Amino acid sequence: xxxNPKRLTRRDFIRGTVGATLAVSVLGVPWAKGSAEAGRxxxxxxxxxxxxxxxxxxxxxxxxKNMLDQTVLRLTGKDKIQEAWAQLIKPDDIVGLVPTPHLxxxxxxxxxxxxxxxxxxxxxxxxxxxxxxxxxRKPGRCTALICMPALKGxxxxxxxxxxxxxxxxxxxxxxxxxxxxxxxxxIWLIPExxxxxxxxLVDALHPLCDKGPQPDPRYKWAYNGLLAGTDPVAxxxxxxxxxxxxxxxxxxxxxxxxxxxxxxxxxxxAYGLGTSEMEKIKIVHSGWDEDLLLG
Amino acid sequence: xxxxxxxxxxxxxxxxxxxxxxxGISAEMxxxxxxxxxxxxxxxxxxxxxxxxxxxxxxxxxxxxELYLAxxxxxxxxxxxxxxxxxxxxxxxxxxxxxxxxxxxxLSMDWGGEPVAIHPLPSAQTNPTVALPTRALYGGGLLxxxxxxxxxxVMAYRETPESRNAVLALGQKIAADRNSPPxxxxxxxxxxxxxxxxxxxxxxxxxxxxxxxxxxxxxLSHQNILNLDHSTEAVTAAYENISVAGTAKSVQVLFVRYxxxxxALKALNDFHNAYLQDQQKGLDPGVTQKxxxxxxxxxxxxGYNLNGTxxxxxxxxxxxxxxxxxxxxxxxxxxxxxxxxxx
Numbered sequence: 001x002x003x004n005p006k007r008l009t010r011r012d013f014i015r016g017t018v019g020a021t022l023a024v025s026v027l028g029v030p031w032a033k034g035s036a037e038a039g040r041x042x043x044x045x046x047x048x049x050x051x052x053x054x055x056x057x058x059x060x061x062x063x064x065k066n067m068l069d070q071t072v073l074r075l076t077g078k079d080k081i082q083e084a085w086a087q088l089i090k091p092d093d094i095v096g097l098v099p100t101p102h103l104x105x106x107x108x109x110x111x112x113x114x115x116x117x118x119x120x121x122x123x124x125x126x127x128x129x130x131x132x133x134x135x136x137r138k139p140g141r142c143t144a145l146i147c148m149p150a151l152k153g154x155x156x157x158x159x160x161x162x163x164x165x166x167x168x169x170x171x172x173x174x175x176x177x178x179x180x181x182x183x184x185x186x187i188w189l190i191p192e193x194x195x196x197x198x199x200x201l202v203d204a205l206h207p208l209c210d211k212g213p214q215p216d217p218r219y220k221w222a223y224n225g226l227l228a229g230t231d232p233v234a235x236x237x238x239x240x241x242x243x244x245x246x247x248x249x250x251x252x253x254x255x256x257x258x259x260x261x262x263x264x265x266x267x268x269x270a271y272g273l274g275t276s277e278m279e280k281i282k283i284v285h286s287g288w289d290e291d292l293l294l295g
Numbered sequence: 296x297x298x299x300x301x302x303x304x305x306x307x308x309x310x311x312x313x314x315x316x317x318x319g320i321s322a323e324m325x326x327x328x329x330x331x332x333x334x335x336x337x338x339x340x341x342x343x344x345x346x347x348x349x350x351x352x353x354x355x356x357x358x359x360x361e362l363y364l365a366x367x368x369x370x371x372x373x374x375x376x377x378x379x380x381x382x383x384x385x386x387x388x389x390x391x392x393x394x395x396x397x398x399x400x401x402l403s404m405d406w407g408g409e410p411v412a413i414h415p416l417p418s419a420q421t422n423p424t425v426a427l428p429t430r431a432l433y434g435g436g437l438l439x440x441x442x443x444x445x446x447x448x449v450m451a452y453r454e455t456p457e458s459r460n461a462v463l464a465l466g467q468k469i470a471a472d473r474n475s476p477p478x479x480x481x482x483x484x485x486x487x488x489x490x491x492x493x494x495x496x497x498x499x500x501x502x503x504x505x506x507x508x509x510x511x512x513x514x515l516s517h518q519n520i521l522n523l524d525h526s527t528e529a530v531t532a533a534y535e536n537i538s539v540a541g542t543a544k545s546v547q548v549l550f551v552r553y554x555x556x557x558x559a560l561k562a563l564n565d566f567h568n569a570y571l572q573d574q575q576k577g578l579d580p581g582v583t584q585k586x587x588x589x590x591x592x593x594x595x596x597x598g599y600n601l602n603g604t605x606x607x608x609x610x611x612x613x614x615x616x617x618x619x620x621x622x623x624x625x626x627x628x629x630x631x632x633x634x635x636x637x638x
Contacts, residue, residue, distance in 0.1 A: 009570050010515055010594075014594055015593060057453070102357075155359070179518055214356060214448075218408060
C-alpha cells in the first residue's frame with residue numbers, strides 16, 4: 001500500500017468490491033464471514049397500527065402495548081404472551097433498555113410499555129430494569145439488553161438506527177466517522193455488550209428518511225410501526241429497505257441513501273452479527289398494510 | 296527575574312480584572328445576533344439564548360455538529376418558544392457562519408420545500424441567480440433561511456396555521472435589516488443549459504467545503520480524496536438530458552477551487568490515485584497547471600480539467616463527447632468569470 005492506500009469509493013459499490021476494499025483499508029478483519037445459519041432465515045417482524053398515533057402524532061399507549069405484544073408473539077411464534085417474553089428475557093435478568101436519547105428520540109411511550117411488560121409479564125424486578133444508554137459501564141451491569149433505537153436516516157453514516165445505537169459504549173464515538181463507520185459493528189463485540197442483546201425493537205412510529213439526526217418534518221412520516229428481531233443486522237436491513245423506498249416515493253425518482261451505509265453490510269460480513277441479505281430474512285408483517293414500503 | 300512590587304502587582308491585577316470583566320461584557324453584548332420578540336402569538340421565549348460554539352456543539356447535537364463545522368461555523372444561538380395552551384413549542388436555531396457563502400451552503404444542501412419571502416429588500420428576490428431564486432424554504436413546520444452570514448432553522452414541533460404564521464414571522468425578524476449578498480460566485484461556472492440538451496437541475500446545486508457534505512449530496516468516497524478543506528470552495532450539480540432516447544439521463548458536475556495551483560494539482564493527483572487507480576498510475580509528471588482527461592469507468596465517462604487553482608470533474612456521462620462538452624463548458628465559464636473578475 002505504501003503511499004497509495006486503497007480508498008473506498010463510489011466505484012467499489014458499482015463493482016461489488018466494498019468488502020475487499022474495507023478489509024484492506026479499515027477493518028483489519030476478513031470480510032465475508034457472515035453469520036446467518038444455513039437454512040434458518042432471520043425473522044423480522046413489522047407490526048403496524050393505523051391509529052397508534054393521532055393527527056398530532058400523539059401516541060396511544062394502549063394500542064402501542066398491543067403492538068408490542070403482537071411483536072413478541074410473532075417473533076417467538078408462541079401463543080401466549082408470557083411464554084413469548086420468557087423466550088427472550090428471564091425474571092432474574094438485569095435488563096438494560098437502550099433507546100435513542102435525543103434528536104428524533106425513541107418515543108418514551110415505547111420505553112414505558114416495554115418496562116410495563118418486563119415488570120408485569122416477565123416479572124423482572126423494577127430495580128433490575130436499567131436505562132442503559134451511555135457509557136459502557138451501563139451494559140456491563142446488565143445480563144440482557146433491549147436495543148430500542150428510533151428509525152432514522154443519518155447524514156454521516158447513511159442510517160443511524162440499530163448498529164449505531166451502541167456507539168456511546170465505545171467511549172469515543174468520533175472514532176466511527178466517515179469510512180470508519182464500517183467498524184460500528186465491533187462495538188457489539190466488546191465484553192460489556194457481546195451476546196447480551198435479546199431483542200432489537202425499532203421505533204418506526206414516526207421515522208425520518210433524510211437529513212437525520214436533526215429533525216426535519218418534511219422527511220418524517222407516520223409509518224406507525226414497530227420492527228423487531230433478534231438479528232440486529234437483519235432488522236437494520238429491513239429498516240434500510242423502508243427508508244430507501246420512502247425516499248424514492250417522496251421524490252418520484254431514485255434517491256439513494258447517501259453516503260451508502262457501510263456499517264450494515266460490515267456488521268454482517270466482517271463482524272458476524274447477523275445477515276444483511278434480504279433473501280435470508282423472513283419478514284412477518286401484521287396490521288396496517290398501506291404504504292408498507294417493503295415491496 | 297526580579298519580582299514586582301506589591302503595589303505594581305496589585306495595579307496590574309486590577310487592570311487584568313477590569314479588562315476581563317470588560318471582555319465578558321463585550322462578549323455578552325456582541326453575542327446576541329438577532330432581536331427576536333419575547334412573545335409571538337401564543338408563544339413566549341426564554342429570556343436568553345443558549346449559545347453553542349465549536350467546543351460544545353456535540354453536546355447539543357451529537358452526530359449532526361459535523362455538518363456545521365464542515366462550513367465556516369462561528370456559533371449557534373438557540374431560542375425556545377413555549378406556549379401555555381395546547382400548542383407545542385417552536386425552536387429557533389440561528390447559525391452564525393463566518394461568511395455568507397457558508398450560510399448559503401447550508402441552505403443549498405436541500406432545495407425542497409415551499410419558497411417563501413422573508414427578506415424586506417426586493418433585490419434579494421429579483422437579482423438573477425444560478426440556483427433557485429429563494430432564500431427561505433418552508434415545509435412541514437420547518438423554515439430554513441439564508442440571510443447574509445446567517446443560516447437559520449425555525450421549527451414548530453407541530454404544524455398548525457398559527458404555528459406556520461409564527462414561524463414565518465420569526466424568519467422575517469431574523470432576516471430583517473440584513474444584507475443580501477449574492478450567491479457564491481463559484482456557481483457562475485454552471486451554465487443553465489449546454490449543447491446537446493443538457494439542462495441544469497437548479498434544485499440539485501450544492502455548495503460546500505468538505506467531503507462529508509459532498510458525500511451527502513453525491514457520494515464519491517468515504518475518504519477525502521479531493522483534499523477538501525475550509526480553504527477550498529466547491530459546487531456540485533446535476534445536469535439532465537431528456538432528449539436521449541426519451542428518458543432522462545443525469546450527469547454530475549463537480550467543481551473545486553483550491554487556494555493555490557499546487558493544492559489543486561496535488562488534489563487531482565490524489566483523486567487520480569484513489570478513483571482511477573486502474574488507469575495510469577498517478578498523473579503524468581509533466582502535468583503542471585493545465586490538464587484535461589477523459590476515461591471510461593463502470594458508470595459512464597468521466598472527464599476532468601485542471602486549470603490553475605480550478606479542478607472540474609464530470610461523472611456518469613453517456614459518452615466521451617458529452618463529457619467533453621460539459622468539461623469544456625465548465626472550463627470556459629471558469630476562465631471567463633476569472634477574466635471578468637480581473638477587470
